[in-house]
Amino acid sequence: MQVILLGPPGSGKGTQAARLATQAKALRLTTGELLRSAVRDGTQLGRSAEGYMNRGELVPDAVMIGLIQEQLNRAAVGSGFVLDGFPRTTAQAEALATMLCQHGGRVEHAVLLDVPEPEIVARLSGRRECAACHAGYHLRFSPPQVVDKCDQCGGALIQRSDDNEATIRKRLAVYAAATAPLVDFYERQGILRRVAGVGGPDLVFAAIWSQVS
């Protein structure tokens, strides 16, 4: 399975990428997680990406293409992959096609998660993650058993620094300007799979799986 997940912020890419990669026993690459981990570790990548992320802007293409190239060089692409958060611009999509070609792979399915904007804002403003183990929660849709505590490790639950209302609006605008054109890009190649991203994670997963398996 060689799949990329497209969709606006909060459309469920991360949630579904984890499920798909487990079910298909495929490599999962989530650029947002890679960047947040680099920020926490204070690496050069993290220091250069942090400002863009906090402002809801895209990290420059050259940085992101270099990051994915490095990850693909380390991994066995042949056994399949699920990419979440990359590509996000036409330049990234073109670079990905070239990189995969070098590794004997290609994008088989570009899954677009379609979620209405009011639902996106509700999802992102209620999202929390464990500061220690990074397990994900939602105040309304998947709350922890004890308020503000991680069910798995007891760590404190925190809000992502880019999940405030102003930055959410900026991320949505950036998505519309820079990433939405990829829908046409993959539609022209005949590999775009549109999936309704609402109705709960199990239902969405079943809809994706029926299109890519």
Ligand code: AP5
């Ligand atoms: P990134 O982390 O990729 O953020 P994003 O695209 O804005 O997506 P999110 O992680 O916010 O949402 P998601 O679609 O994964 O939804 P999730 O499953 O979490 O990127 C962050 C930043 O990094 C970017 O702004 C940019 O600065 C930088 N960056 C990353 N990649 C880059 C690139 N390629 N180029 C340049 N810059 C890059 O779900 C959201 C919430 O909804 C959760 O609480 C979840 O529990 C809940 N939920 C999920 N599915 C459902 C459902 N079906 N029903 C109800 N609730 C649901």
